[in-house]
Amino acid sequence: xxxxxxxxxxxxxxxxxxxxxxxxxxxxxxxxxxxxxxxxxxxxxxxxxxxxxxxxxxxxxxxxxxxxxxxxxxxxxxxxxxxxxxxxxxxxxxxxxxxxxxxxxxxxxxxxxxxxxxxxxxxxxxxxxxxxxxxxxxxxxxxxxxxxxxxxxxxxxxxxxxxxxxxxxxxxxxxxxxxxxxxxxxxxxxxxxxxxxxxxxxxxxxxxxxxxxxxxxxxxxxxxxxxxxxxxxxxxxxxxxxxxxxxxxxxxxxxxxxxxxxxxxxxxxxxxxxxxxxxxxxxxxxxxxxxxxx
Amino acid sequence: xxxxxxxxxxxxxxxxxxxxxxxxxxxxxxxxxxxxxxxxxxxxxxxxxxxxxxxxxxxxxxxxxxxxxxxxxxxxxxxxxxxxxxxxxxxxxxxxxxxxxxxxxxxxxxxxxxxxxxxxxxxxxxxxxxxxxxxxxxxxxxxxxxxxxxxxxxxxxxxxxxxxxxxxxxxxxxxxxxxxxxxxxxxxxxxxxxxxxxxxxxxxxxxxxxxxxxxxxxxxxxxxxxxxxxxxxxxxxxxxxxxxxxxxxxxxxxxxxxxxxxxxxxxxxxxxxxxxxxxxxxxxxxxxxxxxxxxxxxxxxxxxxxxxxxxxxxxxxxxxxxxxxxxxxxxxxxxxxxxxxxxxxxxxxxxxxxxxxxxxxxxxxxxxxxxxxxxxxxxxxxxxxxxxxxxxx
Numbered sequence: 162x163x164x165x166x167x168x169x170x171x172x173x174x175x176x177x178x179x180x181x182x183x184x185x186x187x188x189x190x191x192x193x194x195x196x197x198x199x200x201x202x203x204x205x206x207x208x209x210x211x212x213x214x215x216x217x218x219x220x221x222x223x224x225x226x227x228x229x230x231x232x233x234x235x236x237x238x239x240x241x242x243x244x245x246x247x248x249x250x251x252x253x254x255x256x257x258x259x260x261x262x263x264x265x266x267x268x269x270x271x272x273x274x275x276x277x278x279x280x281x282x283x284x285x286x287x288x289x290x291x292x293x294x295x296x297x298x299x300x301x302x303x304x305x306x307x308x309x310x311x312x313x314x315x316x317x318x319x320x321x322x323x324x325x326x327x328x329x330x331x332x333x334x335x336x337x338x339x340x341x342x343x344x345x346x347x348x349x350x351x352x353x354x355x356x357x358x359x360x361x362x363x364x365x366x367x368x369x370x371x372x373x374x375x376x377x378x379x380x381x382x383x384x385x386x387x388x389x390x391x392x393x394x395x396x397x398x399x400x401x402x403x404x405x406x407x408x409x410x411x412x413x414x415x416x417x418x419x420x421x422x423x424x425x426x427x428x429x430x431x432x433x434x435x436x437x438x439x440x441x442x443x444x445x446x447x448x449x450x451x452x453x454x455x
Numbered sequence: 456x457x458x459x460x461x462x463x464x465x466x467x468x469x470x471x472x473x474x475x476x477x478x479x480x481x482x483x484x485x486x487x488x489x490x491x492x493x494x495x496x497x498x499x500x501x502x503x504x505x506x507x508x509x510x511x512x513x514x515x516x517x518x519x520x521x522x523x524x525x526x527x528x529x530x531x532x533x534x535x536x537x538x539x540x541x542x543x544x545x546x547x548x549x550x551x552x553x554x555x556x557x558x559x560x561x562x563x564x565x566x567x568x569x570x571x572x573x574x575x576x577x578x579x580x581x582x583x584x585x586x587x588x589x590x591x592x593x594x595x596x597x598x599x600x601x602x603x604x605x606x607x608x609x610x611x612x613x614x615x616x617x618x619x620x621x622x623x624x625x626x627x628x629x630x631x632x633x634x635x636x637x638x639x640x641x642x643x644x645x646x647x648x649x650x651x652x653x654x655x656x657x658x659x660x661x662x663x664x665x666x667x668x669x670x671x672x673x674x675x676x677x678x679x680x681x682x683x684x685x686x687x688x689x690x691x692x693x694x695x696x697x698x699x700x701x702x703x704x705x706x707x708x709x710x711x712x713x714x715x716x717x718x719x720x721x722x723x724x725x726x727x728x729x730x731x732x733x734x735x736x737x738x739x740x741x742x743x744x745x746x747x748x749x750x751x752x753x754x755x756x757x758x759x760x761x762x763x764x765x766x767x768x769x770x771x772x773x774x775x776x777x778x779x780x781x782x783x784x785x786x787x788x789x790x791x792x793x794x795x796x797x798x799x800x801x802x803x804x805x806x807x808x809x810x811x812x813x814x815x816x817x818x819x820x821x822x823x824x825x826x827x828x829x830x831x832x833x834x835x836x837x838x839x840x841x842x843x844x845x846x847x848x
Contacts, residue, residue: 227502234517266668269666269667269669270668271669271670271671272562272670273670274562275670286663287663290666290668291705292712295709296709298706298709299709361573368576369575373560374554374555374558374559374579375558376560376561377562378565
């Protein structure tokens, strides 16, 4: 029941928005890829050359050479090169990663393990964020509004027998629990399995991500010693969007569900149906109902 | 929001930040020192062995350096000089707490201990909604004072018989320009001077920070060479004010996006369709904020008080104080996620009023709140549909 209602009331406005949103992300991914990939390859090659030179000279190594070497490593790190691997590392700016990056920009997560290092990339990033962030907010707002209008249908509970009310509530609870399980609980487990994190690290990553804080100390798909499937980071980006949308949906629901339950409680105890006339926390729809049903 | 309430909130947030700073410092500093010490040891061992450095050992060394970079330890300092600068002194820890509750999250210093992470989760759960409320209050203040100033200028323009549409555009532009000067350009020059960044880098840092993206590739006050203890807290205050301004800018852009989409739809469906979708959007937005679902009105109450427009201050009385009194104990379950939309919501209204004030005074800007009660009857239309069906019964 929730699924059908959702599709009908979301199709109108949210679907084009969703399409525009995804197109925007794809655009960003493409542009970032174009702008950043070459610079990244260049800095990575430079890093490899520096490393080889260091290896050649290591017999006469002294403090200064070492300091220089550390400096090189730090610069490489700032530019997004992971110094642990070798030059066959997967690129940080291939399409999947660029998509992931665009997602972290518009959701304001901003992990920072990847950041544009070219001037053009930085300028583009500024304007991309200025447009993309409001778009993201509008999108999430619409999602929330959509579910709320759907749940407004539950205002009709008074007109239905008690048993179907309970069934509806159970169905809704099942829907919400399943959604939470699939979107908020399973992916961190999958991530911690794939990345070799502990479960607590996986949930820390999920929390830091979905609260849009995004420290970047744990980021999926960054370990050069692991072989990820090619769409892994894109999948992660989609998970982020899903998770944010899901949070935007369920967080406003909490108070509403509490109210519903508190209304259902006297209903399930007292067999007298007229008891439902007791004024709820929202005084508005109810007083209008009473004269009609009377 | 009243001044005293705002001040109390500000004090609360500051207290919250300082306590967070202390906790993070206590939790993280030992670990950081240990990491630094270990790195120093590895380095010394490497130096002792350097005549016969092997590739494997070099790889090990690089790995150590990389881990240190990820963990906030600075590999350039050696183990003897590490007491001078710490990423977890009080000022920096304060700044770190600030990056959590604003959801900026630079990540140049991130948590390495399990206890710190656990604390961080609960700290963010409480702090983010709290900061949202504060930001709404600050934005309210900031917006109203800015708007008052712009109102004076508008009055001058109107005296000169400038067409009202032009005045509307001018005031919007003025709002953007003044805010831009205060919160983007002035800090940009400060950062150029203090951090030695180029202008583009400074602007990039400003935008990335104020949109709360926060990559952390440029962070103000992260350079260990400069040691001014008040600098990072000052930066945090700039972030607070700038976020309020940027929320309004982002919402303005969002409104433009909405208007554009509305316009394309109107071209297809005609003017009536536009009006319908407009009222539909307004209904959705109003019910979203004040409709029957908004039981926790205390939480969203702060974004709601309309800004006193200089033109029509008396039409819309401020909401009763009681709703404001109920604000501070905001439900800690309040969403991390709602935070962007929530602190955007208040300016949503203000920027709407700002952009519509010129021509559509009676209809929307002030009329939105009065239009709330008539819309409430329209709200139960959903429950009403089955009511009609049930009537024949």
